[in-house]
Amino acid sequence: MPTMNIIEAVRSALQIQMRADPRVVVLGEDIGKFGGVFRATSGLYDEFGADRVIDTPLAEAGIVGTAIGMALYGLRPVPEIQFGDFIYPAFDQIVNELAKFRYRSGGQYTCPVVIRTPVGGGIRGGHYHSQSPEALFIHTPGLKVVAPSNPYDAKGLLLAAMRQNDPVLFLEPKRIYRASKGEVPDTEYTLELGKAAIVRAGTQVTLVAWSGMVTIAEEAARLAEQAGISAEVIDLRTLLPFDIDALIASTQKTGRVVIVHEAPRTCGFGAELIASIQERAMAYLEAPILRVTGFDTPFPYSLEHEYLPNADRVMAAIRQTLEW
């Protein structure tokens, strides 16, 4: 089985689906001949041509707005927003239009659009190349939000996203775009949306993470193991709808939960997870559910290493929940 990084896995998924379904088009800024700023669409222009690998003018509201119109008419567009930080000009098109067409038309119109965008810090990108905006979109009825952490999941989830009929925001962890490598089949496969993965089994505490924070949680779990603590790591993979059953099952087993995310803490997705877990598993909890997150500041440039959750901070939270 070949080894791929996340970029290669994404490209493989796009290529497979574009070969399988002539309705699939990709569009975005410099995604054609240039292959995209991270090269995710590299080679697609040569294989599929300018009509299906569409270089757009620089305007995110136009990229998403035209993708909506394409989908209404019958195409299956996969727009790329160059950085998650640039998605806000398209916010209205995503939350008020893309996510609402099915509902507001009484099911007459559907928008099968998959928006791909890289998110997260750790690349010395400063405020405008590092944000994790997932909570804004998880709060949007009608949208699905997917956030893989590794190449295998990225390919299987992207193929699944392109083969269902609801709009999806597909968040890719840019810090580990190339650093995360693993065995990925050349052939097609899908992973069901809405299902978490237990990436490490444990008994004393549950670590919940997604996207770029899964590797941090795994690193913390190894630190915990050295300290004689058995930590389970859940990669949520899909954030909306999220896998409540996996969270409750693990909570019932460990009784302790630490949630790790890069985005700011207040109203971050961790808050929703805590609420949902305690509503259903209060009797199993041995300690308050803790969060290790980015801070409630704009994303910093020089001090990003202080801002981003790391294994030591997660380890401190693990100890805190065990000693409570």
Place this chain on the structure above:
Amino acid sequence: MVAVPANEKDDLRRVLDENGAPLPGARIPSISDATLSRMFEVMLLTRIIDDRMSRLARDGGAAFYRKSIGEAASHFAAAPLRDSDWVFPSYREHGVWLWRGYSLQQYVDQLLGNAGDPSKGRQTPTHHAARWLNLVSISSPVGTQIPQATGAAYAARAQGKDDVVMTFFGEAATSTGEFHVGMNFAAVWKAPCVFVCRSNGWTGARRGAGRTFAYKALGYGMPGVRVDGNDALAVWQVASEAIDRARGGGGPTRIEALTYRIQGHTSSGDPALYRKEDPPENEPESPAAWQRRDPLRRLRGYLQHRALWSTAWEAEIAERCAQQVSDALAAAEDKPAPAVETLFDDVYEQLPWHLREQRAELLALPRTSPRPSSSIDPSTAPVSADPGEPR
């Protein structure tokens, strides 16, 4: 307000004079007698609906209503389209819906948000959707449909079809980012799209500082044409040319239909709060002058000119339309609100766990209010900073 400075009027396309007689030397579009008669009937029906529904809204029978009185000829830009062509409307092209075959009953059911609404009571009045007519679901934020129309036009061509996409918007939309984005993408892609701006004279300060909206099209390398938006024949003619051009691979066109809405934005609110003082009666842009250019009156005049009109014929249509409206309202009275279970349908293709859970939670509660949707009255809602009322 003055919609267009007098010195820019020369390029305005017109076919009919104020009484509906062909202007000397004007090219008359070739429209069959049957089509002309139907145009008149739809225009008359639109006016009757506008009148009846705004009265219904004032009496509390509907939440509110958005009138189009005075602008009805501009809707006929959609008339030369084929059935397979698509339209992305704003919320004020009522004639487009009726022209394409949306039934009066569906129209009324949507206004009332009852179980007969094709959109299942999901949106406020005049936000229709009709997939079977290629009429796209309407949104309230102004201008959002413009890049969407461009995308649909791109998709039509990419799929090897020769469908054309038309989108409508008011002149206020030309100040939005999405107007420029949609126009620019369409021009770059040479998308088979026709952009129809209804300049109805109501934008005031929301308008830009530029001269006319058709000029904005020039900036994108797109032909822009200005037409007398109260002249149904001229509207038909410029739309036909733009549609043919788009279908033939010539790219998008921008049409500015100069018209005048005779009444305010919705059935609630006071237009005097945001509309400049009207010019005196003898001025060309006064309400009285626009009343003289009333699109229905002019089309009637043209039908008379073609010997297609009689008092009895119009009276028969008016009576029939009024009766249809009454029948539709009576039928709507018997229709319940959408079933409570449907609240959770169509958020996604399938119901995810959290919506299943919330649905069960709601269904377990005792039902108290049978028709909450018709009790919303924007006139009693808190006043926003913008007196332009709910969009």
